[in-house]
Amino acid sequence: MSMPFYVSPEQQMQDRAEFARKGIARGRAVVVLRYAGGIVLVAENRSTTLNKVAEIYDRIAFAAVGRYNEFETLRVAGIRHADLRGYSYDRRDVTGRSLAGAYSQLLGGAFSSAAEKPYEVELIVAELGEEPSGDVLYRISYDGVITDEPDLVVIGGDAERIAEAVRGGFSADAALNDAVDLARRALGTDQLEVAVLERDTPRRRTFRRLRPDEVARD
């Protein structure tokens, strides 16, 4: 009978983190930033049908990088979480914070459980406030660590460099076109999937996908 090698807990966590990080770094990046009219989500995406940004609720959007099957499962779980809460309580009781918290629990649980494979994904939960000061962007990483950012978040491959580039040109009062252009330059591609949470829309659901001709370079 063979004895398993002893691996220290620190080493085990490090290995798992490395495994998840590698998977995520291979993916293309997503940029989420505030602009004058709300929040814009920009993903580098060659597919027009397999989305990386999506609607969760009236004022909440979701963006993800990493393994498609994993974040797709998480997206659907998020919609269920939100719809169930909104149905049992009230639509106003569905908050980005509760959703981000649920994601954090799920990812953190899988990361530290020896029986499960860590998720190879990073997520953004964006919530549009009634006023610009109420906008929140949550970033949830593969190990369940959750941070909230004031103006912009970048996840995926080469995220730090891209974030640096976006931060350099960022203005919370930028027009939508300018915000998309800034993200386009930082991502260095024209194959974009773009959606917005719009503050001024008369619709209850503020999420809207932009058509390719709306995001085309001027």
Place this chain on the structure above:
Amino acid sequence: MDSSFLDYLRQVAPETLPAVDAGTPNLVHGTTIVAARYRDGVVMAGDRRATMGTAIAMRDIEKVFGADDHSIVGVAGVAGIAVELVRLFQVELEHFEKVEGSSLSFDGKANRLSAMLRSNLSQALKGLAVLPLFVGWDERAARGRMFSYDATGGRYEEHAFCSVGSGAAFARGALKKLHDPDTDERSAVAALLQSLYDAADDDSATSGLDLTRGIFPLVLRASAAGVARWSEAGVRELAETIVAARATRPDGPRGYAL
């Protein structure tokens, strides 16, 4: 089924599904809903009365709702269940749209409503029935469509007009004589209001055009441009015209037998 909120709810929180115990005394009932097709879509109107036995429970209840961007649902019957059923149906449609990235076909929506009524069947048999009308703009067929239902979830497509609730028979009689499916939106709404007036004339559970209190039927329209609710001022203007004309002819516009 992965994309259905109803199925998910049955698994995780069945106690939140709309239901009441049979034998609950003094249930509030919503009354008459009418709908009609016109050349650019469909319109639906609901009177505002809710009754509790022979008493009037509410004068301004709302029984007609936008189900999503292109469809409208109106429900008659036990009000508590009806309103919850509509709320669940709204979430069901939106949930599917978000999960799948595209909305259900019009027939798909009508079928989901059938499924909900069937799940209420045991209650319906105890006398706690709710009966909806489902109408809207079918984007694929590019025309307005209407469905009526029975308590077992059976759905039936209607082509010119339909009605449900305690005053439905009287309203149908009026619509038969007054409504023309090739007419414009305003005339279609006028026919609906006339039919509710007639329903209120003969059915004690239906309210008509209440000029005294300024409470008028709720009117929603679905066309290629989406769902819109008629403003109160718009309904009031038509209602005043109709009531004024009824002062000289209480039975409404005259037709020709031959």
